[in-house]
């Protein structure tokens with residue numbers, strides 16, 4: 001994939017909105033069964049200003065939607081980038097990979113692409129994740145519990161896997 005292909009080509013332009021006095025660029029979240037949610041997302045080979053802007057807009061979209069994680073396919077862009085924030089600060093991961101996972105536990109999960117549906121999903125208790133940040137620096141994250149769950153959920157999106165695929169039980173709020 002040439003670097004040219006890193007250009008952002010979403011056909012869904014972000015709209016701006018006001019949240020807490022700041023102007024945010026907010027994308028429309030695509031909901032299941034949009035085909036993009038089933039695609040294997042493409043690696044990001046170069047972190048261009050457009051990619052940086054895309055990821056900043058993903059974070060804005062996540063915050064404006066009240067979510068705790070968002071993957072690029074959820075705004076219609078089939079690229080390997082996720083954002084997560086459980087209230088301890090924004091985590092950006094470009095081309096993330098789970099390098100180690102340990103244990104299994106069940107927990108409740110929702111997804112911005114599945115409004116009003118929740119599921120009981122079995123995930124690894126702890127994971128190690130490797131990826132790149134917005135500056136192109138390699139980052140390593142060790143996570144357990146809910147952060148590990150959120151990372152596994154978002155990284156699944158990059159492989160076209162959604163939480164209902166793994167859910168043991170699905171219920172409506």
Ligand SMILES: [Zn+2]
Pocket residue numbers: 110111112113153154157
């Ligand atoms: Zn999701």
